[in-house]
Amino acid sequence: MRTSFSVNDMTIHRLVEQEAGFTPILEFLPSLSPELLDENRSWLQPAALDPAGDKAVLCFQSYIVKTPHHTILVDSCIGNDKSFPLRPTWHKKTDNNWMQALEAAGLRVDDIDFVMCTHLHGDHVGWNTRLENGRWVPTFPNAKYLFSKKEYEYWEGVDRETPLDPMRDSVLPIIEAKQAELVTSDHALNDHIRLTPTPGHTPDHFAVCAGRSGDAAVFTGDLIHSPIQARYPDLVMRVDYNPQQAVATRRAFLERYCDTATLCCTMHFPSPSVGYVKRWGDGFRHEPVKD
Numbered sequence: 001m002r003t004s005f006s007v008n009d010m011t012i013h014r015l016v017e018q019e020a021g022f023t024p025i026l027e028f029l030p031s032l033s034p035e036l037l038d039e040n041r042s043w044l045q046p047a048a049l050d051p052a053g054d055k056a057v058l059c060f061q062s063y064i065v066k067t068p069h070h071t072i073l074v075d076s077c078i079g080n081d082k083s084f085p086l087r088p089t090w091h092k093k094t095d096n097n098w099m100q101a102l103e104a105a106g107l108r109v110d111d112i113d114f115v116m117c118t119h120l121h122g123d124h125v126g127w128n129t130r131l132e133n134g135r136w137v138p139t140f141p142n143a144k145y146l147f148s149k150k151e152y153e154y155w156e157g158v159d160r161e162t163p164l165d166p167m168r169d170s171v172l173p174i175i176e177a178k179q180a181e182l183v184t185s186d187h188a189l190n191d192h193i194r195l196t197p198t199p200g201h202t203p204d205h206f207a208v209c210a211g212r213s214g215d216a217a218v219f220t221g222d223l224i225h226s227p228i229q230a231r232y233p234d235l236v237m238r239v240d241y242n243p244q245q246a247v248a249t250r251r252a253f254l255e256r257y258c259d260t261a262t263l264c265c266t267m268h269f270p271s272p273s274v275g276y277v278k279r280w281g282d283g284f285r286h287e288p289v290k291d
Contacts, residue, residue, distance in 0.1 A: 002272045002291050004105070007216045007263055010192070012274070013064040015101035017077045018089060019271060021050030022058040029056070029226065029235045040228055047270045048227045056226050058268045060123055062098070063219055064105055065210050067192040070113040073140070074208050074219045075267060076170075079126025083165040090123070098127060112140040114189065117147055118221025118267075119202040120155045122166035129173050136173040145174045146189075149182035150204035198223040198253060200246025201237065207253070217263040224250055225268045231283040254284040263289070 003014040026032055041049065048057050063074040077098055084090035102109070117125050128145060129136040138145075152171070159167040174180045185197040185206040195206040201222045208219040222237075223246070229235045233251040236243040257264055257277045264286060265274050275288040 009068055011066040013105040015062040015098055017060045017098045019059040021055030025054055025056040030238050031236050057270045059270055059273055063265055071111050072114045073112050074116050075118055075124040076127035078123050081131040082126050109140050110142055112143045115143050115145040116208050119205040120151055125166055125170040128170045136169050138177050138179050145180045146183050148185045148204040154203045198249050200242050200249040202241050215262045219265045221267055227286055230286050231280055
């Protein structure tokens with residue numbers, strides 16, 4: 001399984017925490033019909049569709065981008081000791097998968113300069129913090145954590161009404177430690193790293209674009225979850241905050257990068273997860289990088 005890629009003057013590492021059949025795909029993508037699924041079964045199985053229960057195969061991972069300036073973590077995945085009562089494979093887990101992947105990339109937690117959270121769902125902020133003597137402390141002591149200000153304010157408001165575990169254990173401790181930077185979703189860090197607004201899945205979701213003279217690589221976050229959503233961008237994911245906006249965002253994103261040299265690093269597509277957007281009829285396909 002390929003986990004490292006060189007793009008111009010940058011190196012990209014995948015840090016895979018889990019990959020498996022996750023949930024029945026007809027529940028995960030409620031606008032997907034059984035008939036349309038059957039039409040696409042031949043190319044989806046087994047990599048993106050586990051025939052045992054017709055489960056969508058999802059990879060849960062982070063990306064590290066090493067530029068000439070900084071070492072940047074894009075999304076911090078699930079984390080250990082976190083509370084996910086409805087997700088047994090995530091709930092209070094204690095494995096070393098993610099940290100071993102970080103070590104395999106030749107890195108330590110001290111090496112991370114910036115953590116960029118595309119949005120604030122629990123499986124994208126988990127390693128923001130770790131449990132130390134009963135307290136949640138920042139995992140990356142030297143890092144600035146970039147959150148969309150609008151995204152943060154939305155979830156902070158929800159949390160005030162109904163406490164949210166990911167906010168309490170993975171986001172608010174970063175605010176309290178004064179390691180957070182609240183930015184707009186079109187923020188530019190420097191000549192290599194830029195954010196681009198991709199709202200819909202959440203109120204102010206962003207993608208991360210990398211490259212000095214253009215987008216040599218782009219990190220999708222959750223604007224797309226499954227390869228079948230590339231072929232049919234109108235397929236909505238069950239917890240999209242604004243489904244119509246999510247569809248428009250997904251189609252515009254795929255159109256923008258279709259048939260370009262931009263390396264598209266998806267967050268949840270099955271391994272190798274990284275490839276190029278190509279035209280496929282009225283839709284698109286994600287052509288994986290070859291080993």
